[in-house]
Amino acid sequence: MTRELERVLRATFEDRSRPVPPQTDGLADTVIGRARGVRRRRVMAGGASALAVVVLAGLALVFGRGVSPSEDIPTGDNLPIPVIAGLDVAVPNPSDKSGPYLQAGDGTRVSLPPGEELTDAVRVDGGFFAITTREENSHLAFYPLSGPSQPIADGRKLAMAVDANYELVAVTRVDGRGVRLDVYGFDGSIVGEGRQLGPDAVLGGWSNSLVMYEDGDQFLQAWNPTEGIHFASRPEKAMRFMGPTTDWSTYVTYQDPAEGGPCLGSVEPFDDFRVLKRFCYRELPSEAITVSPNGEWFVARGYLAPDQYRFSSTHLSQDLGSDTGSMQPLPGFEVKAWMWLSDQELVYESEGTWYRFNLYTMAADTLPIPADSSATPVTIAFKA
Amino acid sequence: MESKTKIEADFRDFVTARSAALHRSAYLLTGNWATAEDLVQTALTKTYLAWRRIGDIGSVEAYARRVLYTTNVSWWRRMWRNEHPTEQMPETPGTDHTDAHVERDLMWRFVCKLPPKQRAVLVLRFYEDMSESETASLLGIAAGTVKSQCSRALANLRNQLAVAGIEMQATDRRGRRPAA
Numbered sequence: 001m002t003r004e005l006e007r008v009l010r011a012t013f014e015d016r017s018r019p020v021p022p023q024t025d026g027l028a029d030t031v032i033g034r035a036r037g038v039r040r041r042r043v044m045a046g047g048a049s050a051l052a053v054v055v056l057a058g059l060a061l062v063f064g065r066g067v068s069p070s071e072d073i074p075t076g077d078n079l080p081i082p083v084i085a086g087l088d089v090a091v092p093n094p095s096d097k098s099g100p101y102l103q104a105g106d107g108t109r110v111s112l113p114p115g116e117e118l119t120d121a122v123r124v125d126g127g128f129f130a131i132t133t134r135e136e137n138s139h140l141a142f143y144p145l146s147g148p149s150q151p152i153a154d155g156r157k158l159a160m161a162v163d164a165n166y167e168l169v170a171v172t173r174v175d176g177r178g179v180r181l182d183v184y185g186f187d188g189s190i191v192g193e194g195r196q197l198g199p200d201a202v203l204g205g206w207s208n209s210l211v212m213y214e215d216g217d218q219f220l221q222a223w224n225p226t227e228g229i230h231f232a233s234r235p236e237k238a239m240r241f242m243g244p245t246t247d248w249s250t251y252v253t254y255q256d257p258a259e260g261g262p263c264l265g266s267v268e269p270f271d272d273f274r275v276l277k278r279f280c281y282r283e284l285p286s287e288a289i290t291v292s293p294n295g296e297w298f299v300a301r302g303y304l305a306p307d308q309y310r311f312s313s314t315h316l317s318q319d320l321g322s323d324t325g326s327m328q329p330l331p332g333f334e335v336k337a338w339m340w341l342s343d344q345e346l347v348y349e350s351e352g353t354w355y356r357f358n359l360y361t362m363a364a365d366t367l368p369i370p371a372d373s374s375a376t377p378v379t380i381a382f383k384a
Numbered sequence: 385m386e387s388k389t390k391i392e393a394d395f396r397d398f399v400t401a402r403s404a405a406l407h408r409s410a411y412l413l414t415g416n417w418a419t420a421e422d423l424v425q426t427a428l429t430k431t432y433l434a435w436r437r438i439g440d441i442g443s444v445e446a447y448a449r450r451v452l453y454t455t456n457v458s459w460w461r462r463m464w465r466n467e468h469p470t471e472q473m474p475e476t477p478g479t480d481h482t483d484a485h486v487e488r489d490l491m492w493r494f495v496c497k498l499p500p501k502q503r504a505v506l507v508l509r510f511y512e513d514m515s516e517s518e519t520a521s522l523l524g525i526a527a528g529t530v531k532s533q534c535s536r537a538l539a540n541l542r543n544q545l546a547v548a549g550i551e552m553q554a555t556d557r558r559g560r561r562p563a564a
Contacts, residue, residue, distance in 0.1 A: 005542055005552040006510060012488040012495065013511040017408040028399040031428040032392060245524075277526055 102128045102143060110143045120159070124166040131158050140171060142186060152188045155180070163206040164244070168225070170211040172203045183211060183225035192225035204241035207250040210269055212241040220252060222269035233273040245295040249276050256280060264291070264298055279314070292340055297359050299346060391435050398444055399428060406452060412507045413456045415496040427452040450522050453508070457500045487550060494544045502537035505530055 100118040102110045112118060116132035116139070127144035129152075138158035142150040155173030162169050168191060169184050179201040182194035197215045204212040210222040210231075220239040222231040233239045233252075242251035242264065249266040256263040256278065263280035267273045279298065290299050298314040340346055346357045347367065354367040403424065410420035410427075431448040495503060501523075508519040509530075516534075520527040542552050 005538055005545075008487060008491055008552065009495070009506065009538075009541070010510050011484070012491040013412055013507065015488050016492055017412055017511065027403055027425070027428070028392075028396040031399065031425055031432055032395070034425065034429045035432045276529060 100132065102130060104145060108145050110145060112143065113139070122160070122162050124162065129160060129162055129169060131160060133158075138173070140169070140184075150186070150188060152184050152186075153182065159203050161203050161205045161211070164208075168206075170203060170206065170225075172197070172201065172213075174199075181211070181213060181223070192228055195223060195230070205243065207241070207244040207269070210250070212250065212269075214240070220273070222250070222273075229270070231269045231273070233267075233269075237273070239267070239273060243291045243295070251291045251295065266295075290340070292344065292346075292359075297344065297346075299359075395432055395435060398448075402445055402448070403428070406448060409449070409507060409512065410452060410456070412511055413453065413500070413503060423452060423456055426455050430455070446522065450524070453504045453523060457504065490545065490548055490550065491541065494541050497544075498537055498540060502533050502540070505533045506537050509534055 100112040100116065102112065102118075102121060102123075104110075104123070110128060112130060112132050113134075116134045119131045119133050119138065121128050121130040127142055129140065129142055131138050131140045133139070136156050138155060139151065140153040140158050140160055142152060144150070152169060153171045153173070155171075155175070157174045159172045160169050167186060169186075170181065171184060172179050172181050174180075177196055178199040179197040180194055181197055181201070181203070183191040185191055197213065199216075201213055201215040204214060204220075206212070207222070209224050209226065211225060213221050213223070215221050217235060219235045219237070220233040220241055223229070233254075237254040237256075239252040239254040242253060245251055245266050249268050251264065252267050252273075253262055253264055254267075254275070255261070256265075256275075259278075259280040261280065263275075263278045265275040265278040267275050291297065292299070344359050346359065348355055348357070355364045356367050357364040406424050406427065407417075407420055410423040411417055414420045414423055427448055430451045431444065434447065435444070495506065498506070504523060505519060508514045508522065509516070514522065516527050516530045520530045523530070545552050
């Protein structure tokens with residue numbers, strides 16, 4: 001028997017969807033109640049922040065002058081440290097007497113354990129996630145803007161990545177067998193069973209529900225901790241994690257044999273890291289590149305001459321490869337650190353000055369942040 | 385900025401007007417009403433949370449639909465390792481293969497076995513009557529991907545129906561619903 005497949009398919013869909021859907025009375029109330037619950041949890045768990053936040057390490061010598069002890073914290077206009085509009089800072093070691101502290105954009109300060117060095121921090125609604133270290137022992141905790149801190153994890157050389165909802169924290173630590181990867185909930189509970197990685201494993205970040213990391217020769221890996229699902233890329237493609245896209249996929253850079261060089265691609269980790277869309281650029285460097293949090297901008301660092309670089313920005317269309325956008329130089333060379341301040345603003349340090357660059361307007365201004373000569377890490381948390 | 389009351393009122397209006405349609409689409413994606421209800425609730429929750437950001441009321445339904453489809457794929461992704469597809473064929477249809485109900489029932493069973501992306505593409509193309517570009521836009525994937533996913537899904541269905549004794553042929557009427 002022969003039938004037109006599509007016609008039967010349409011008829012099947014019509015038949016199946018014909019019954020009256022479930023009663024929807026009260027659905028709006030249910031949904032609104034559920035949404036309020038989500039908002040509450042986000043706030044409680046340090047949910048998505050409306051503030052753009054920069055956490056700077058290495059500002060102690062400059063910002064530390066005149067800092068009051070933590071028990072006598074000034075606020076508001078009397079702050080000895082300039083409150084940068086929209087930016088929150090972390091001060092690792094303001095003086096010998098007081099410990100490092102974190103300062104929200106509104107001037108609220110959170111003291112960290114004295115005698116410990118601040119190594120990383122992420123600002124979220126309601127407080128900060130921060131890692132402090134003393135004699136190789138690191139401590140990760142959530143520090144609310146008010147109230148006691150919530151310890152999450154301890155270990156050697158901790159590194160963290162907070163998921164987009166700020167509800168889960170992926171943590172790596174060095175142990176006797178290599179690097180251990182675990183995921184914690186906000187309350188310190190372990191989510192799923194952790195993974196033992198090689199000694200060279202590097203935590204990349206989150207892509208939707210997946211923790212992305214590189215593990216030596218096995219290259220890019222993706223792990224869903226709540227479901228215990230694990231995916232690995234093929235080594236020959238040399239994939240590197242760039243960030244999540246706004247749909248279901250993940251941005252990576254990889255070696256494309258057909259193009260004979262590196263490409264930026266959106267891939268499907270669960271489907272053997274299949275490349276869905278790609279953007280190949282012959283000058284694409286294999287390092288020092290980033291994709292904006294909304295997946296709209298691609299920023300690369302190109303080499304102009306020995307020790308001289310330039311930033312290049314490309315506006316990515318929905319269909320990668322069909323619209324390469326413009327490549328515009330950003331001011332500054334020898335860029336040491338950069339981060340996204342928002343979906344379209346990139347903050348970076350070059351030759352001792354911090355710039356805020358808007359990729360839409362192609363205009364840059366400077367931020368009143370003294371650069372640290374050692375180019376210590378900078379972390380940013382943001383919400384579009 | 386819109387007041388909270390105004391947002392809630394607009395949202396209630398939207399739910400009243402469009403929830404039945406969303407439920408139908410969700411049912412075609414999930415295969416059962418209970419999961420469809422959960423999917424719609426989740427999609428509407430995300431839509432409500434994003435209401436201010438969406439801004440234009442005209443964009444709300446598109447946003448809700450996109451969330452509906454992407455959330456379904458996301459759920460499947462979480463569950464797929466726990467699924468154990470069986471090699472056993474579904475019940476053999478009656479000897480009268482010309483019976484349209486049997487044919488559609490069999491078709492539905494095979495549709496329910498498709499991967500969620502393929503299924504989403506089929507629902508958008510052959511139920512929602514969207515073009516390839518509209519489908520691509522809603523799912524956030526390339527038009528070429530829509531074409532390939534659709535082609536694979538149809539080939540899959542055709543093969544499975546053939547094994548069950550029903551030969552189907554493809555038409556070249558790409559995405560146009562026949563006149564009633």
